[in-house]
Amino acid sequence: MTQAELYAALSRQALETPSWGYGDTGTRFKTFAYPGAARNVWERVADAATVHRLSGIAPRVALHIPWDRVDDWSELRGFAEAQGVGIGAINPNLFQRDAFKLGSFGHPDEAVRKEAVAHVLECIEVLEQTGAKDLSLWFADGLNYAGQDDLRARKRRFEDALSEVYAALPERARLLLEYKPFEPAFYATDVADWGMAYAHLLKLGERALVLVDLGHHLPGANVEQIVAFLLSEGRLGGFHFNGRRYADDDLIVGSTDPFGLFCLYAELVLAEREGVPGATEVSYMIDQSHAIEPKLEAMLRSVLNCQEAYAKALQLDVGALRAAQAAGDVLGAHGVLRDAFATDVRPLLRAWREARGLPADPLRALREGGYDARNARERGTAAAGGGYPT
Numbered sequence: 001m002t003q004a005e006l007y008a009a010l011s012r013q014a015l016e017t018p019s020w021g022y023g024d025t026g027t028r029f030k031t032f033a034y035p036g037a038a039r040n041v042w043e044r045v046a047d048a049a050t051v052h053r054l055s056g057i058a059p060r061v062a063l064h065i066p067w068d069r070v071d072d073w074s075e076l077r078g079f080a081e082a083q084g085v086g087i088g089a090i091n092p093n094l095f096q097r098d099a100f101k102l103g104s105f106g107h108p109d110e111a112v113r114k115e116a117v118a119h120v121l122e123c124i125e126v127l128e129q130t131g132a133k134d135l136s137l138w139f140a141d142g143l144n145y146a147g148q149d150d151l152r153a154r155k156r157r158f159e160d161a162l163s164e165v166y167a168a169l170p171e172r173a174r175l176l177l178e179y180k181p182f183e184p185a186f187y188a189t190d191v192a193d194w195g196m197a198y199a200h201l202l203k204l205g206e207r208a209l210v211l212v213d214l215g216h217h218l219p220g221a222n223v224e225q226i227v228a229f230l231l232s233e234g235r236l237g238g239f240h241f242n243g244r245r246y247a248d249d250d251l252i253v254g255s256t257d258p259f260g261l262f263c264l265y266a267e268l269v270l271a272e273r274e275g276v277p278g279a280t281e282v283s284y285m286i287d288q289s290h291a292i293e294p295k296l297e298a299m300l301r302s303v304l305n306c307q308e309a310y311a312k313a314l315q316l317d318v319g320a321l322r323a324a325q326a327a328g329d330v331l332g333a334h335g336v337l338r339d340a341f342a343t344d345v346r347p348l349l350r351a352w353r354e355a356r357g358l359p360a361d362p363l364r365a366l367r368e369g370g371y372d373a374r375n376a377r378e379r380g381t382a383a384a385g386g387g388y389p390t
């Protein structure tokens with residue numbers, strides 16, 4: 001790739017940061033109060049805009065309803081645009097009402113299923129008013145004990161509810177379905193893996209796509225192969241990037257397995273370069289919750305780690321890789337990948353930033369810019385101990 005092509009590719013990269021990553025979140029054991037953490041959607045959007053201003057590659061913020069609440073969604077949209085960011089995916093909450101104890105779309109009681117569908121329909125309204133493109137669904141639905149409910153009936157209930165909300169989606173929008181093997185359900189989860197998500201989506205239509213959260217696989221799963229398979233099927237809708245060692249750890253992306261993150265970006269770059277339909281439509285979102293980390297710095301670090309992995313993947317010599325593969329040169333082909341991964345892309349990224357008028361070292365600019373101190377002064381420190389606002 002020429003330098004101009006590299007710069008153009010880097011400038012096209014667009015990540016979505018989650019509103020819920022800017023507020024105080026914790027574990028089930030404790031939520032620590034971080035001085036100046038965002039207290040409401042306006043402050044979360046403002047923080048997302050700061051991450052975008054410093055990085056140049058985080059132009060959208062994903063919302064979670066009802067954690068994010070306003071009277072007038074178009075006012076929020078205007079506020080976001082004035083700060084330089086757009087509204088990303090809309091995430092309904094199908095797990096925090098008492099009614100959802102036994103599930104939402106899979107609940108045995110039809111009245112509860114209707115309540116869940118009604119909430120998603122409200123979220124589609126929010127999507128319309130904010131100009132968002134993706135409705136992003138994650139279900140905590142599942143069972144804790146064998147025999148607790150009829151597994152086939154639950155699948156049918158999901159099919160019915162999913163087709164109801166899909167039918168209500170505007171033409172321009174997409175439904176993304178996220179899977180997860182366990183937690184909070186520990187015997188069975190209704191949408192437990194990419195295959196179940198994929199089977200549901202095939203019945204809905206072309207604007208129904210799979211969302212891959214990096215933390216939602218059993219140990220040893222080859223996530224980049226899942227990504228390649230879904231790309232090839234035209235059903236990869238997007239990512240929830242985060243770092244994991246054990247399960248849904250929601251740590252800073254790239255902090256635990258940088259080579260895995262690079263291999264994943266390599267699949268995406270190959271698909272883009274080889275013109276795989278839909279490869280450029282994938283939504284790149286971060287889904288993290290920062291329990292002990294400074295919020296803005298954790299998000300900025302995540303965004304920059306994605307940029308570094310992408311920049312390394314752009315170094316791939318695709319011709320040499322395909323030639324080695326065709327020749328059956330196992331370690332030659334692997335070596336092409338290793339060479340790209342080993343490239344120090346930091347000088348390239350610094351130069352690209354300077355060319356775009358961005359700080360050469362965004363993390364340093366964040367620290368030296370006094371953002372945290374100002375937020376702490378203006379917003380104060382929330383009362384610690386409680387869970388996330390619901």
Ligand code: AOS
Pocket residue numbers: 020064091138178180213240248287
């Ligand atoms: C839950 O484990 C999933 O990763 C969700 O995507 C997400 O963290 C939550 O719904 C917040 O929107």
Ligand code: ZN
Pocket residue numbers: 138178213240287
């Ligand atoms: Zn997720």
Ligand code: ZN
Pocket residue numbers: 213215216240248250287
């Ligand atoms: Zn997750």
Ligand code: ZN
Pocket residue numbers: 248250
């Ligand atoms: Zn999660």
